Amino acid sequence: MAQTVASGTSSEGPRPSYMYKVVLLGSMSVGKSSLAYRYMRNDFKDLLPTVGCSFFIQTLDLDEATVKFEIWDTAGQEKYQSVCHLYYRDAHAALLVYDIANKQTFGRAKLWLEELEKRFLPNEIVIALVGNKTDLAAEREVTTEEGEEFARTKGLLFMETSAKSNHQVNDVFMSVVQELLRREKEKAPKPSPQGRSTVDLSASGERTRCCRS
Amino acid sequence: MDRVRTADTTSPSCHHSGEDEEKDVTAMAAMTSSVCHPAGNEEEEDKEVAAAVTATMSLGCHPSEDEEVAVTSQAGPCGRDEDVVAAVTAEAATASQGCHPGDEEEVTTTVTSLRCPPLGDEEEQVTAAVTAAVTSPGCQPSEEEMTAAATSPTHPPVGDEEEVTAAVTSSGCHPREEDMTAAVTSPACHPEEEEEVTAVTPPACHHEEEKVTAAATPPACHPGEEEVTAAVTSPACHPGEEEEEVTAAMTAAAATSGPGGRRGADEDVAAAGWRARRKHVFVLSEAGKPIYSRHGNEEALAATMGVMMALVSFIQSGGNAIRAICSEDRTLVFEQRGPLLLVSVSRTRQSAAQLRRELAFVHEQILSLLTRGGIARVFARRRGFDLRRLLAGAEAVLDRLLCGAAADGRLLLGAARCLPLPGGLRRAVSGALRRAAAAARPAPALAVLAARGKLVTAARQRALAEGGRLCASDLHLLLNLLGGGAGAGAGEVWTPVCLPRFNPDGYFYAYAARLGEEEEEEEEQEGVRLILLSTEREGFYAAAACRRQLEDTLRAQGWLAELAAAVRGGAGYGPSRPGAPELRHFLYKPLEGPEEMQQLPQFTSPELEEPYASEEEQHRLFDLYHYLHSRVHSPHRPLRLLYHVAEKETLLAWVTSKFELYSCFSPLVTKAGAIAVLTKLLRWLKKEEDWLFIRYPAPFCAAPARPEAPEPEG
Numbered sequence: 036m037a038q039t040v041a042s043g044t045s046s047e048g049p050r051p052s053y054m055y056k057v058v059l060l061g062s063m064s065v066g067k068s069s070l071a072y073r074y075m076r077n078d079f080k081d082l083l084p085t086v087g088c089s090f091f092i093q094t095l096d097l098d099e100a101t102v103k104f105e106i107w108d109t110a111g112q113e114k115y116q117s118v119c120h121l122y123y124r125d126a127h128a129a130l131l132v133y134d135i136a137n138k139q140t141f142g143r144a145k146l147w148l149e150e151l152e153k154r155f156l157p158n159e160i161v162i163a164l165v166g167n168k169t170d171l172a173a174e175r176e177v178t179t180e181e182g183e184e185f186a187r188t189k190g191l192l193f194m195e196t197s198a199k200s201n202h203q204v205n206d207v208f209m210s211v212v213q214e215l216l217r218r219e220k221e222k223a224p225k226p227s228p229q230g231r232s233t234v235d236l237s238a239s240g241e242r243t244r245c246c247r248s
Numbered sequence: 249m250d251r252v253r254t255a256d257t258t259s260p261s262c263h264h265s266g267e268d269e270e271k272d273v274t275a276m277a278a279m280t281s282s283v284c285h286p287a288g289n290e291e292e293e294d295k296e297v298a299a300a301v302t303a304t305m306s307l308g309c310h311p312s313e314d315e316e317v318a319v320t321s322q323a324g325p326c327g328r329d330e331d332v333v334a335a336v337t338a339e340a341a342t343a344s345q346g347c348h349p350g351d352e353e354e355v356t357t358t359v360t361s362l363r364c365p366p367l368g369d370e371e372e373q374v375t376a377a378v379t380a381a382v383t384s385p386g387c388q389p390s391e392e393e394m395t396a397a398a399t400s401p402t403h404p405p406v407g408d409e410e411e412v413t414a415a416v417t418s419s420g421c422h423p424r425e426e427d428m429t430a431a432v433t434s435p436a437c438h439p440e441e442e443e444e445v446t447a448v449t450p451p452a453c454h455h456e457e458e459k460v461t462a463a464a465t466p467p468a469c470h471p472g473e474e475e476v477t478a479a480v481t482s483p484a485c486h487p488g489e490e491e492e493e494v495t496a497a498m499t500a501a502a503a504t505s506g507p508g509g510r511r512g513a514d515e516d517v518a519a520a521g522w523r524a525r526r527k528h529v530f531v532l533s534e535a536g537k538p539i540y541s542r543h544g545n546e547e548a549l550a551a552t553m554g555v556m557m558a559l560v561s562f563i564q565s566g567g568n569a570i571r572a573i574c575s576e577d578r579t580l581v582f583e584q585r586g587p588l589l590l591v592s593v594s595r596t597r598q599s600a601a602q603l604r605r606e607l608a609f610v611h612e613q614i615l616s617l618l619t620r621g622g623i624a625r626v627f628a629r630r631r632g633f634d635l636r637r638l639l640a641g642a643e644a645v646l647d648r649l650l651c652g653a654a655a656d657g658r659l660l661l662g663a664a665r666c667l668p669l670p671g672g673l674r675r676a677v678s679g680a681l682r683r684a685a686a687a688a689r690p691a692p693a694l695a696v697l698a699a700r701g702k703l704v705t706a707a708r709q710r711a712l713a714e715g716g717r718l719c720a721s722d723l724h725l726l727l728n729l730l731g732g733g734a735g736a737g738a739g740e741v742w743t744p745v746c747l748p749r750f751n752p753d754g755y756f757y758a759y760a761a762r763l764g765e766e767e768e769e770e771e772e773q774e775g776v777r778l779i780l781l782s783t784e785r786e787g788f789y790a791a792a793a794c795r796r797q798l799e800d801t802l803r804a805q806g807w808l809a810e811l812a813a814a815v816r817g818g819a820g821y822g823p824s825r826p827g828a829p830e831l832r833h834f835l836y837k838p839l840e841g842p843e844e845m846q847q848l849p850q851f852t853s854p855e856l857e858e859p860y861a862s863e864e865e866q867h868r869l870f871d872l873y874h875y876l877h878s879r880v881h882s883p884h885r886p887l888r889l890l891y892h893v894a895e896k897e898t899l900l901a902w903v904t905s906k907f908e909l910y911s912c913f914s915p916l917v918t919k920a921g922a923i924a925v926l927t928k929l930l931r932w933l934k935k936e937e938d939w940l941f942i943r944y945p946a947p948f949c950a951a952p953a954r955p956e957a958p959e960p961e962g
Contacts, residue, residue, distance in 0.1 A: 063640055071739070084641030086729060087743020087758075090788070108739065114618060114638040118744050121785060 052101035055215055057208075058123040060147045061132035062140040063111030066167040069198035070132065071108040074208055079199050085110040088122050095212060102212055120154065128161040128211045133182075135166040135195065136174040141182070148189060161214045163192035165207055170197040517544035517552075526867060528593040529610060529650055532557060535632045539588070540610075540643060542650055546636070556591050560584065572600040583607040586620060587627040588635075597871040599878035602660070606650070609659055609721065612748040613649050616725045617642055620752040649728050652701070655856065655866035657835040660877055661908065662720055663849035664727070667702035668821060671938030673810055678705040678942070680801045685709075685780070688794035690787055692780040693756065694718065695794075697763070698731040699776045699815040705942050706848060719749035720849040730760040730779050740795075742788045745781075756781045759791035763799055764808050776811055823854040826932040828925040832897060833860060833869065834911040836933055839904075842944055852933075852940045859896075869897075873910050876901040891919050898922065 059067040068082045068089065075091050085108060093104040107122045109115065123129060131147050133140040144164065151162060164186045166177060179195060186193030192210055196203045515522055522544050530549070531540040536557035538546035546553070560582055563570040573580040581592045581603040590607040598606070615623070618638055626633045653659040669677075677697065685695040685707050693711070697704035708718055725748070730741060740761040747756060759780040778798065780791045802808035823833050837851035860866050872894055880887045880901045890901040898913045900922045911929070913922050937943065 075739070083644050086645075086741055087745075089739040089741055090792075091739040106739075110641065110743075112638070112641045114640075114642075115743070118785070122742075 050100050052103065053215070053219065054103040054105065055127040055212070056105045056107065056125060057128045057130065057211065058107045058109060058126045059130045059132060060109055060119075060123065060144075060151075061111055061130075061165075062134070062137075062143040065111065065132045065134040065137070065140045066198050067111065067130075067132050068108050070130070070165070070167060070196065070204055070207075071106055073198040073201060073204045074106070077201070079201070084112065087115055087118070093208075097212070097216075100216060102216070104208070104212070123151070123154070126160060127215060128163070130163050130165050130207065130211070131191070132165045132167050133177065134168050134171075135177045135182075136168055136171040138176040141166075141177045145185070148191070158218070161192070161211055161218070162189075163194065163207060163211055164189075166193075166195040168197060168199070169195050169202050170200045515544045517548045524595075526595050527650075527654075528591075529607070529646075530556065530591040530593075531610065531614070532589050532591070533627065533633070533635055534587045534589065537632060537634055539635045539639060540646055542647065556582075557589060560589055572604075574600070579603060581607060583611070585611045587623060588614070596867070596874065598874040602874055602878055606653060606659055609649060609653070609725070610646060612721065613646055613725050613728065614639065614642070615748040615752055616722075616729060616746050617645070619746040619755060620748070645729055649725075652728065655863070655870050657837075657851055657853055657873070657910075658724055660870075660874060661835060661837045661849075661851045663837050663851040664703045664720055664723055665701070666850045666852055666941050667699050667704050667815070668852070668936075668939050669704060669811075669814055671943075673807060673814070674705055674938070674942065675944075676805065676807055677802065677811060678707065678944070680798060680805075680807065681705055682707040684794050684798035684801065687797065688780075688790050690782060690784045690790055692759075692782050692787075692791065692794065694779075694781040696723070696726070696731075696779040697776055698727055698779065699811075701727055701731050703727075703848075703850070703942060704776060704811070718847070719747075722747040722749045723848075726758065726779060726781070730758055731777055740792060742791070744785070747781075755785075756783060757785050757787055758782075759788060759795070761792070761795050763795070763802070764812065776815055820855040822857055825854060826929045828928050830913045830917045830921065830925050831929060832912045832914060833857075834909060834929065835873065836910075836929075837908045838906070838933075838937075838941065839908060840906045841941070848942060850941050869912060872897070872899055872912070876910055891922065900926065902926065 059071060061067055063084060068085050069079060071089065071091055072082060073079055075093060087110055089108040091104075091106040091108065093106060095102040095104060107126070109119055109122050129147075129151055131144040131151075133144040135141075148162065148164075151160065164182060166179070166182045182195065183193055185191075192207075192214060194203055194207045194210065196207055198204055525543050527542065529540070529542040530538070530546070530553060532538050532553040534557070536554045538550050538553045540546055541549050560570055569584065570582045572582065577595055579592075579594050579598070579600055581594070581600050583590045583592075583604055585608075588611060590611055592603045592607050594603055622638075623635070626635070626638065656665070657663070658665055681695050681697060685692050691709060693709050695707045697706070703723075706723075726745065729745060730743075740759065743758055743760075744755040745758040746752065746754060759778075759782065761778055763776045763778055778795050780794060782791055784790070799808065802811065823831055833854060833856060835851055835853045837849065856866055856869075860869050872892070876890055876892060876899055879890055880903050887901075888903055890899075892899045892901070893915070895915075897915050898917050900909075900911050900913070902909045902911075907930075909926065909930075911922070911926060913925065917925070933940065
């Protein structure tokens, strides 16, 4: 289960390359698979409930690095939760997805966060809170401010998306990549946990701005 | 002499006093004993039910002729405030005396009395259900199967009818094995006007049993054989209006509850369309909580399911088990499996046994997701647990299973459907699969290639292959879960899955991915899927590596493209392919072949073409196949050859030790003509064996797994 960063040492080479494992977590039918499908294929369709876990690989050629994304799209159903830790173990980033038109799923996302906090050290993992289905704004139950506020207090990235109307889906993944790369850079010069925790908070502020754009 | 097994009544909310019904029961009991009495003649009347039954049984004097006895049951006198209509059709088929004493003896009689609406409003609109199950011991020490039904809906029905259902079971008093099937018939409905000829050929069959032939062959006289058909009709029944069946109470109860807001909520469970569905399948928990409904929202059906559970537990309280209720046009089958109750309400021509097998499949599919132990645990913790929480999202899987079963031979024949593929290509792909699987660390227990739900090839680890421990049904469930449906864009799937026949309590970990996904990304069509079963929960990367290796091999040899082309190019064949224009469709399952093939039961059938292009016609055809199958595999009178002239087609079923074949012809074919076509077909099948079937799915030996297994899970 070699999930550690692969060959990220060549800082003086042309471009370092990294491998990151990203998990999508959240209640069922909040649109995790649709987000993954939109991101991978830039398309939207009615998908059947995910069985267990779906796995995708996406390679990004960025200016500063080549990033290989391993996306683990987990099933939201309760029956798979006993095996879910298999999927998010060694993850570098997690997207906590909820449905803005369903308050319950927001609560569930918070529970997922608690679960992750139990399993990971504070700065071991980049967590993004994603409010999906902005196309259903008319039926909105979770306001943008609510999500934003929660993300800020917990130091998460935050963004609202719509896999259906292709709203900010790419941006979510990109901001996660940026954050991962930023931490990567930081890690190299000074591995001070204190410095990073402050950075993390400021990072979340940055993201909320991005959402308003 | 009559041993009364069950004579129970329930009326939780029914205002009728118990005594009245007790009388009914007595009446029914008496009636039944009269029926099963040889050449008995009896009349019984009661305040509640007035039924006169005359049943004559021919004691084996004219076995070649069916005896039809029509019995009329008089409704209560006009002055009564209730009319009772009883329609009873009892058909008794008897196998010959040659049967072993241990053979099953099954007698089922169902009597339904429909009470017509009372004149005034003085009667409470109560649906009362009375059940009496009476068993009189047979003279032979034999197994008895009982069907007993009791209905006691807690809700007043929507209609005005009061319904009395009684199921009476009795085993024969004759020293011969006897089989009675009784169905409730309303005069409005005639079964159908099919001419039916049963032909019997006992080639290589040295059974002492003789098969009864209706019209074709008049067998010699067997003292024990008899066929009795008794019909009881009442003039008080209004054909058009009183179309209430046993299910009516259940459906009516459902109508009272409001619709929920989930999958299938669009279907109004109170609507006539819902009730008219061909088949309903319900799954509920022991506490009566709805878990799954094939049509409509299970939430809205909570009351109905409550009734079902009440029914089952009521019979259970009498130390018995309800198995089936047969009404004129519907069969209700109850199957209790652990803490789950599965119910099928079918208008198809599937026999109760076939429906039961289908329910078993549904149950096993649920197990494949949750395992038996998993289900037992949650219910042990809380009896009222809502299993839908765990099964959420699985409705699609169950729908797919049942939908696929409607017009496919998979469940009927208990075999996998194969993708026709040039023999050479199949061998090459099989070899590559086997090598890739054997090389993987840890090696998968099973590797399957499938396209569109059809099997391309399979490779098993020797440990799994030995003793045929891998069941066709497990494979079917696995394919149903992961083979198709999951659809494009699902990426690589990794999920725990249980093979219930192999081990109902343990999880395998399944890997599923499309082969050559990279090349044909744009193609929406389902390609070839690889499924690997691993015992390692951390085995995902090993499985993914195995897939890449297989892909590389197949690509290097150009087989991947060939395979994709074969799948794209229809991947099937038309019924005209064997070169017999009279042949419309067939199902063929070879029963012999290399030993390896027998471990992987397979069947082949052409694509459904005109006139079976519409779903409706396909259902009709498979109804006929089911009927043929149930006749051929009847435990009492197994047949070798059955020639069946139906309304719009002629069918022929043929079972030998070498194969099982169901074929459908144009209606004008003659029997000799059909046989000639089949001879031709069999020759064709033999010739195309390699193209049609996986002939040598040899198991592979996994190199002993290194103890370098991943670190134990924390």
